[in-house]
Every structure is written in structure tokens, then in C-alpha cells.
Amino acid sequence: MAVYQYTEDSLRKHLLNLYEISCRAGGLDCGVRLNEAGREVASYLYENMREAGLDNVRQQFFTTARWWPEEYSLSIHEDGQDKPIVAFPLWYTKGIENTVLEVVDVGYGTSGEMRGKDIKGKAALLHMKRIFHFIQTFERTGALEKLLKRGAAAVIVMDELHNVPGGMLAVSHKEVMKSGGKVAPIFPLPCMSIGKTDGQELLRRMATGKALVKIHLKVSVSEAEASNIIGEIPGNGESPEIIIVGGHYDSWFGGALDNLASQAGLIELARHFASLPLSKRPRKIIFASIFGHEFGNQGHMALAEELRPFKDRITCFYDVDGSGSIGWEVDHEGRIFETGYNDICGIVASSNALAKLAYQALYDHDIFSIRFYDNAHIADLDGPLSELGIPTLLLISKHIFYHTPLDTPDRIPPELVKKRMDVNRQIISELLTSPPQYYIATNTNPFRDQSPQAPKLPDISNEELPVNPRPWVDGPPKDLLFEVIPEKPRVFSPVIVWRSHFVSEGIATISDISWSFGNLLEKIFPKMRQGPATGTIYLLPGTKTIRMFVKDRHGRVSSVERKIKVTW
Numbered sequence: 001m002a003v004y005q006y007t008e009d010s011l012r013k014h015l016l017n018l019y020e021i022s023c024r025a026g027g028l029d030c031g032v033r034l035n036e037a038g039r040e041v042a043s044y045l046y047e048n049m050r051e052a053g054l055d056n057v058r059q060q061f062f063t064t065a066r067w068w069p070e071e072y073s074l075s076i077h078e079d080g081q082d083k084p085i086v087a088f089p090l091w092y093t094k095g096i097e098n099t100v101l102e103v104v105d106v107g108y109g110t111s112g113e114m115r116g117k118d119i120k121g122k123a124a125l126l127h128m129k130r131i132f133h134f135i136q137t138f139e140r141t142g143a144l145e146k147l148l149k150r151g152a153a154a155v156i157v158m159d160e161l162h163n164v165p166g167g168m169l170a171v172s173h174k175e176v177m178k179s180g181g182k183v184a185p186i187f188p189l190p191c192m193s194i195g196k197t198d199g200q201e202l203l204r205r206m207a208t209g210k211a212l213v214k215i216h217l218k219v220s221v222s223e224a225e226a227s228n229i230i231g232e233i234p235g236n237g238e239s240p241e242i243i244i245v246g247g248h249y250d251s252w253f254g255g256a257l258d259n260l261a262s263q264a265g266l267i268e269l270a271r272h273f274a275s276l277p278l279s280k281r282p283r284k285i286i287f288a289s290i291f292g293h294e295f296g297n298q299g300h301m302a303l304a305e306e307l308r309p310f311k312d313r314i315t316c317f318y319d320v321d322g323s324g325s326i327g328w329e330v331d332h333e334g335r336i337f338e339t340g341y342n343d344i345c346g347i348v349a350s351s352n353a354l355a356k357l358a359y360q361a362l363y364d365h366d367i368f369s370i371r372f373y374d375n376a377h378i379a380d381l382d383g384p385l386s387e388l389g390i391p392t393l394l395l396i397s398k399h400i401f402y403h404t405p406l407d408t409p410d411r412i413p414p415e416l417v418k419k420r421m422d423v424n425r426q427i428i429s430e431l432l433t434s435p436p437q438y439y440i441a442t443n444t445n446p447f448r449d450q451s452p453q454a455p456k457l458p459d460i461s462n463e464e465l466p467v468n469p470r471p472w473v474d475g476p477p478k479d480l481l482f483e484v485i486p487e488k489p490r491v492f493s494p495v496i497v498w499r500s501h502f503v504s505e506g507i508a509t510i511s512d513i514s515w516s517f518g519n520l521l522e523k524i525f526p527k528m529r530q531g532p533a534t535g536t537i538y539l540l541p542g543t544k545t546i547r548m549f550v551k552d553r554h555g556r557v558s559s560v561e562r563k564i565k566v567t568w
């Protein structure tokens with residue numbers, strides 16, 4: 001049998017088929033969730049994994065709590081008239097029945113922005129950006145909890161970039177996972193998301209008087225069934241090790257990039273590896289399409305239980321996510337621009353040995369990439385697979401339209417999706433033929449088995465990571481941009497910053513991005529290094545200069561500054 005080679009067209013066909021199913025419900029109701037599209041996409045993946053020639057293809061069913069918005073609406077309420085706004089609820093929030101509320105602007109939810117504001121019994125208009133395209137700023141400011149404490153009656157999350165609402169949880173993944181997904185953790189405030197222009201309309205009304213909204217959200221919680229789709233490619237028995245290749249298939253809306261293109265890729269990669277002669281398959285490969293990442297990693301928990309008995313034999317869980325986007329970032333005026341590169345491909349790995357594999361493949365295919373996080377737990381997107389302690393590797397690229405209805409197929413060109421699959425193919429091939437136990441022994445996953453019998457080898461150093469043979473930039477890092485919130489900071493209240501864009505050679509870790517705030521405080525308080533965004537607090541008003549430094553792997557440093565005005 002000839003070895004199967006996928007093409008741009010074969011990948012595109014699956015993507016468009018999956019996207020069509022995902023969008024059938026229309027508007028904000030589309031998405032692969034605990035709904036009809038979820039069941040249909042599961043069947044599609046099941047049929048196509050069988051068709052691809054995998055063995056033992058099965059649906060791993062599990063039950064989970066299903067929070068569902070049965071009815072939702074938001075309108076501007078004026079002179080007894082209601083003017084509807086396009087709004088979408090945050091998952092796992094409490095309902096509210098046709099209630100008219102006064103709106104209060106709480107900025108990004110920092111203490112300074114809320115200072116002196118009467119929030120009790122009102123609908124808080126909360127501004128929101130996404131740090132690195134995917135972390136909602138309210139997760140960093142703790143705004144939802146603060147608003148709950150301050151007695152808000154509801155929250156309206158306003159997207160600062162897009163004119164559409166977004167999909168997001170009101171609670172953390174951890175909160176959902178606490179009960180094994182069996183209980184929906186209800187956040188006790190109704191929360192809705194809206195787009196930028198509708199938010200600005202509310203702000204305009206507030207500037208000249210009172211803004212009132214009518215908010216309605218009817219939710220149900222029930223028990224539902226969902227499934228992971230799992231298939232195997234047997235090895236020739238040479239090695240007892242197993243490679244897991246997976247990715248989530250659920251989505252907020254259409255989800256072309258997040259994560260249906262990767263699902264199209266999994267089908268085609270499965271078909272490719274299943275067609276290899278047995279002699280070229282020393283290890284078994286398990287392919288898994290996993291349900292529920294967006295809603296709290298329910299499928300990841302079920303899959304982890306199935307893998308647990310043989311976790312010590314897993315070479316790697318390779319997580320395929322966000323495949324093939326054009327790069328967009330935000331400039332210092334807050335405008336979105338095309339970078340001229342692919343969207344930065346982030347490498348998250350539980351060892352440098354695995355990161356090396358990823359760098360090599362990305363360099364070989366000319367995909368602009370950096371190391372995202374020092375936190376290997378993220379390699380499983382906060383999930384239970386990395387908690388098994390197994391080696392984990394994630395390549396992820398989430399463009400700026402992520403988790404909105406703007407995540408459409410036209411933003412992910414066929415040639416970029418194909419390139420990412422070629423990277424995946426190279427990485428899986430290397431894992432398949434890697435020396436016995438090499439990735440298991442070099443694994444530095446904090447959850448790994450520390451028993452004396454567990455094989456152990458020193459991990460490689462940052463210096464041993466490969467050098468880009470076709471540098472992205474000849475000199476030091478260039479085109480540096482960063483974001484700052486809030487726009488009008490006040491004393492004794494956090495200012496939060498994160499990089500928007502730069503082009504640089506081989507950033508190894510997040511600590512290669514550093515900051516100065518023109519502030520004595522940064523010398524007193526240790527910088528918040530754990531997270532992807534950092535910041536400071538100013539004690540005196542005035543004009544402040546914030547500077548971001550980026551160091552490349554050759555030690556060359558560039559910087560960029562912005563001035564902000566801090567008031568009492």
C-alpha cells in the first residue's frame with residue numbers, strides 16, 4: 001500500500017465540512033458544544049477516523065453537567081422602549097429575568113477604576129482585552145469577584161477590540177474540574193458579553209445622563225452525554241511506548257482556527273501514519289479528538305482516566321491546537337494590523353528536549369515561533385493529561401479573533417494549515433522513532449512519577465536549543481509593541497502590561513521579556529513573573545514611562561517605551 005500524503009485540499013475539505021456543521025445553528029448559537037453540532041461533529045470524526053484506517057475506533061462516552069442559556073437578551077432601555085444589543089452570556093453564570101438596571105462603567109475592574117463608584121444593584125460595564133489573544137484581562141484584575149463583593153446586580157463585558165461578543169467562562173477551568181465536571185459551578189452574577197461599538201454606545205449615554213439596560217438570561221442545568229473519539233495505529237511491537245496525539249474539537253462559535261482546522265489535521269495525519277509500513281512504526285499511536293476544553297476540560301478528564309493505567313509508557317501527549325493562522329496584533333493606538341508573518345506559534349513543553357523537537361520542526365518549515373510559557377502545565381491547556389505527569393507538548397497559535405464569531409476559515413489560509421500539519425508530521429515521526437524512554441527520562445513535568453524506578457536523564461539546557469537557520473531578523477529584536485491597561489490609571493491601583501508584538505530570534509523563555517516602570521516600587525515588590533502579564537502600582541501621579549525590553553537568544557536587546565499619565 002502506498003503511503004498516504006495529505007494535501008492543502010484534503011485538509012480544507014474536512015475543515016469546511018466540520019465548519020459547516022458547527023455553523024448550522026446560525027448566529028451566536030453556532031458552535032460545537034453540548035448540542036446537535038457536538039453530536040454531529042463527533043459522528044463525523046468517528047466515521048473519518050475509521051475511514052482513515054485506524055484500529056479500534058471508538059467513542060468514549062461520559063456524562064457531564066450541561067449549563068445552557070435557554071434564552072438571553074440585552075437591550076438599551078430608554079423611555080420605556082427597548083433597543084436590542086447583540087449579546088452572549090458568559091458560561092456558568094446565574095440567570096436574571098427581564099430586569100432593568102442602571103449601567104456603571106468600571107473600566108477593566110482595577111481598584112482605581114472602581115474607586116468611589118456606586119456599583120451596588122447596578123449592571124457593571126467591564127472593559128475587556130485578551131492578553132496574548134487568549135487570557136481575559138478580568139482574570140488578571142479579579143474584576144468578577146470584586147464586582148460580586150461590591151454588590152453589582154449584573155456584569156456586561158465589553159470587548160475592546162471587536163464589534164462582536166465573545167465566548168468565555170465566568171469561572172476557571174479548575175473550578176469546573178473540581179467536581180469532575182459533574183456539577184456546574186454557578187457564578188452568582190449574571191454576565192453577558194457585548195461588542196465594542198455597543199459598549200461605546202452605552203458609554204456615550206452614561207456621559208450625558210443615565211444609561212439603562214434590560215437584561216434577560218434564562219439558564220438550565222442538566223446532565224448530558226458527550227464523547228471523545230479515539231482510534232489507534234498499532235506499532236510493530238519493537239517498543240512498549242505509546243504516543244498520544246490529540247486536540248479539542250468543541251468550539252465557542254464557528255471555531256475554524258479553534259480548533260476545527262486541527263481536527264481536520266488529526267484525521268489526515270491519522271490517515272498518513274496508518275498507511276506507513278509496519279516496519280516504520282516501532283510505537284503505537286493513539287489519536288484522540290477530545291470534547292469540552294472550552295467548557296472546562298470534561299473530555300480531558302475522561303481521557304486521562306483511560307490513559308492512567310499505562311501512563312508510564314507514554315512517550316508524549318502531543319496537543320494540536322490553533323493551526324495555521326495569519327498574524328494580527330495591536331499597535332500603540334489600539335488598532336489591529338497584519339504583522340506580515342504567521343500568527344506566532346507558541347511552544348509549550350514539559351522539557352527542553354521536547355521543545356527542541358518543536359523548534360526544529362518549526363524552523364524547518366519557516367513558521368515564526370517563540371517559547372510562550374515557562375509553565376509546562378499549560379501544555380495541556382490547564383488540563384488533566386499533564387497532571388498524569390506524562391511528557392506533554394503543545395504547539396498553539398491563537399489569532400486575535402479567537403473565541404469570537406470572527407474565527408472564520410478565510411483567516412486561516414490552506415497553505416498555512418498544511419505547513420502546520422507538516423510540522424506535526426515531523427514531530428510525530430521523531431517521537432515515533434526516538435531512543436527508548438528518552439522523552440520519558442528527560443521529562444520535567446512537575447507531576448511526573450518521582451519513584452526511584454522511574455527512568456531519569458538530565459534535560460538539555462536552553463543553550464542547546466536549535467538556532468534558526470533562516471533568521472526572522474538579521475539584527476536585534478525589532479517592531480516591539482506592548483499593551484497597557486487601564487488607559488487612565490490612578491495611584492495605588494494596578495497598571496498591567498503585556499507584549500503585543502515583536503520579531504526576534506529564538507526567544508527561549510518568557511523571562512527574556514522584561515520591563516521598567518520608572519517607579520521605585522518595582523525595586524521593592526518582586527515582579528509578577530509567574531503570569532504572562534506583569535505590571536506595577538504608582539504611588540504618585542504624573543507622567544510615567546514604561547519600557548519593554550526583549551532579549552533574543554544571542555543576548556541582543558531592544559526596547560520600546562510608552563508614556564502614561566497617572567492621576568489621583
Ligand SMILES: [Zn+2]
Nearest residue numbers: 258259294403
Ligand atoms: Zn479555545
